[in-house]
Amino acid sequence: MLEIKNLHVSIEGKEILKGINLKINKGEVHAIMGPNGSGKSTLAQVLAGREDYEITKGEVTFQGMNLLEMSPEDRARAGFFLAFQYPVEIPGVSNTNLLKTALNEIRKAKGEENLDAMEFLSLIKEKMKLVEMDQSLLSRAVNESFSGGEKKRNEIFQMAVLNPKLAVLDETDSGLDIDALKIVANGVNKLKSKDNSIIVVTHYQRLLNYIIPDYVHVLYKGKIIKSGTKELALELEDRGYDWIRENSGELAVSK
């Protein structure tokens, strides 16, 4: 599904990612954990095609394609999806309008016909149930004056409608109360299948109680310093990040 080889990324001359290697197979759920500033969000943004970053070295293949050479829209059309850490508010554009345009562009890229109004409506109604989203949010402007929870739920709702092959959830859990977290996790679990893959980027272990990862990776200072199974997440919760830093030969920075 996705293979990242020795990825180095800088912004304004400062190296953020210093050689990431990661392989994700079809049907797997991977968690990427790490303290603030470790490069988690940079990795998510670079995969989605954000242009502010400079890729200095390495390659990323997505379903056999060179992901780094594709435009953000082509990545989405090929089945890549990023649930934003900070979803953007777009006044004047309704949620429905965004989804309809997005869905039809993705379908067009696959050589499929546009959905007619009825088909579209029944699709979004079905997917709304997944994230228990209120119908009134559909006609409202994208994320405008949505609560933090509504914004995150809206991201997962978009994911449900667009049905990606690989979804990266960038700190989708941050700022959510436990009820909202369960709803979001529940939605993601229903979307999970043997044909798609999910990368959960998170700071906390909490979300991983609900979305069970097959693999957990620890990102620290731009490198994956440890990988393991879901038990690693629990251990991180108990012991913090310091022990890994020490084990990996890093000097623990006292705070």
Added chain:
Amino acid sequence: MDEILNIKKWYLENFEIFQNSLNGESTRPINQLRKDAILKFSELSFPTIKDEEWKYTNISPLLKHYFKPAAANHSIEKSKIDQFKFDALQGFLAVFINGIFAPDLSELENFPRGAVISSLDEAIDSSHPAVKKYFNKYADYERHIFTSLNTAFTKDGAFIYIPDGKIVEEPIHILFIASSNGEKILSQPRNLFSIGKNSQVKILEHFVSLDEGIYFTNSVSEISAGENAIVSHVKLQEESKKAFHIHRIEVEQERSSNFSSHSISFGGNISRNDLNVRFNGEGGESTLNGLYLTGGEQLYDTHTLIDHAKPHCTSHEHYKGILDNKSRGVFNGKVMVRKDAQKTNAFQENNNIILSAEALVNTKPQLEIFADDVKCTHGATIGQLDMDSMFYLKSRGIGAENARAILIHAFASDVIKTIPLEPIKNYAESILTEKFNKQFQQ
């Protein structure tokens, strides 16, 4: 310089021709006003960029042409005007060709009893009391040269009179069609809308052209909104991209009246709008919204003045501009709060989006406050499309062109959605769609 003198001479000569064509009419009192106005015209200078009010609008291209005042005998086929009508706009239609009323093309049957819609010529002819009361009351020909030119050639235009307590539910579509046929026509409709106490009306002033010719529309509209009246004014400017358009709109609002202006502007080579609103009683409310879309080498200029002369009035002004290519925009919005105008509430905002490196906007919101218990805010922005929003849309699979179109729609939407005439709202949407993306469906 000689050129400008020659242009002036040209209009003075044409005034003589115009006078001779009036025959018996020239003995009427209005003709004295025409003569006073042409005298002022001869005395006043054409504005240059040294004039504060014209600092960013250089009208020298306009003064290179000898525009000929339109003649009355021009007719066009009825089928030709269908393209300018809105099927969904069920109401009355008054058609003017080059500023001259065309009753055979108009649809004015069943106009409410007691109310009048006619050519201004007719209203002057019949000595309508509203003409006596309001004509030439607000538009000052003594200070503005283009107003003096318009006043000197006063002949035709739209006249609407709504008596007290009359609600005209159907909108009135006034269609100003330029038909230049290769001639450099000067079209000068002079409009007067007198709206009585407790009355309501919706008026659309719509400027269009049959061809992409070089012509000059120099129009003046005077509007009186009586006590507690509700007046919705929409202007849709779709002149030829080579045309010159100058339009002065003067509004006076009596106590507790509600006036709204929506100005949607797509056309013209140089267009200059002066919109002045004065509160003449307490409790008035005014909304001035505008959307301008420019491309090529178009120049769009709007100057507004909201005169809070009385206390307890509210004004809300929001103009938005989308500028592409080498086009230019000028917005100058002045809000004046006079000494006695306590409890004034005034909001003013001008936002612009620049789509190219060469487009330019000069914006100047101005507040002059002489009262101490008021709430006023103003602001202006000039920027590009938001890159975060752009990336967000692209990350959902939406291509760059569609993403751009969506964001432009979104930018314009808060002005468009306030247009009180649904078909015009939809039309403005469709213009944006057509311009920025043919495939994009709202």
